[in-house]
Amino acid sequence: APASAPAEPAAAASPDHSKFDALLGKYVTPEGKVNYKAWKASADDMKALDTYVAWVSTADATKMEKMDALAFWINGYNAITIQAVLASYPEFPGVLKVDGFFDKIKRKAGGEELTLNDLEKLKVREPYGEPRIHFVVNCASVSCPVILPEALTKDNLEESMESAAKKYVLQETKLSDDKKTVDTSHIFDWYKDDFKPAGGVNAFLAKYMAEADREAVKTATVTFHDYDWNLNEAK
Numbered sequence: 688a689p690a691s692a693p694a695e696p697a698a699a700a701s702p703d704h705s706k707f708d709a710l711l712g713k714y715v716t717p718e719g720k721v722n723y724k725a726w727k728a729s730a731d732d733m734k735a736l737d738t739y740v741a742w743v744s745t746a747d748a749t750k751m752e753k754m755d756a757l758a759f760w761i762n763g764y765n766a767i768t769i770q771a772v773l774a775s776y777p778e779f780p781g782v783l784k785v786d787g788f789f790d791k792i793k794r795k796a797g798g799e800e801l802t803l804n805d806l807e808k809l810k811v812r813e814p815y816g817e818p819r820i821h822f823v824v825n826c827a828s829v830s831c832p833v834i835l836p837e838a839l840t841k842d843n844l845e846e847s848m849e850s851a852a853k854k855y856v857l858q859e860t861k862l863s864d865d866k867k868t869v870d871t872s873h874i875f876d877w878y879k880d881d882f883k884p885a886g887g888v889n890a891f892l893a894k895y896m897a898e899a900d901r902e903a904v905k906t907a908t909v910t911f912h913d914y915d916w917n918l919n920e921a922k
Contacts, residue, residue, distance in 0.1 A: 704838035719833020720921035744795035754841035760810040822851035829915035856895035866903035
């Protein structure tokens with residue numbers, strides 16, 4: 688008898704982010720600050736984070752579906768950043784006061800040695816061309832878009848990016864009284880090229896502004912206010 692046809696390969700299961708999800712639910716406040724003090728005080732939860740980051744360091748994102756992989760890299764970035772803060776908390780001085788925090792110190796993720804900048808650029812920003820990722824990647828600082836109280840998954844990613852983008856734009860952006868200038872976060876300056884697929888910075892901001900302001904925002908001169916790099920710590 689002829690050999691039976693090979694079985695169809697099973698679809699890869701989505702990665703399990705439940706450990707990280709539980710930690711975020713426990714230590715991220717409704718305002719999006721992180722209770723590093725309480726987290727550091729729990730040996731069990733410090734270990735749980737270490738276990739999750741150890742998994743991130745070796746997991747193979749190339750075998751994940753596209754949106755599973757994006758959620759994996761963003762969660763990985765956020766978890767590695769939190770772990771780095773907690774490692775020296777409460778003495779952690781702030782991300783800009785640690786030499787090479789973003790661009791020199793290499794950390795293992797997805798089987799590769801990457802700086803946080805590499806991870807963000809090479810695994811998240813460039814492959815996906817999705818400007819809204821900037822509002823769900825957290826750099827442990829006050830002016831960053833807040834970290835969400837739950838882990839990202841392919842199922843909540845779209846809704847999370849959209850709601851986070853809207854919240855951040857409305858929080859950070861102000862149209863001048865004469866409607867000729869719009870002031871916003873430096874994220875839109877540092878990463879302005881990332882917003883080109885959305886029509887540019889003005890168009891992206893306009894999408895989320897109050898309807899009465901949208902047309903003015905599209906042509907207004909954009910200015911950027913100071914960025915607060917102090918730790919995003921729940922007081």
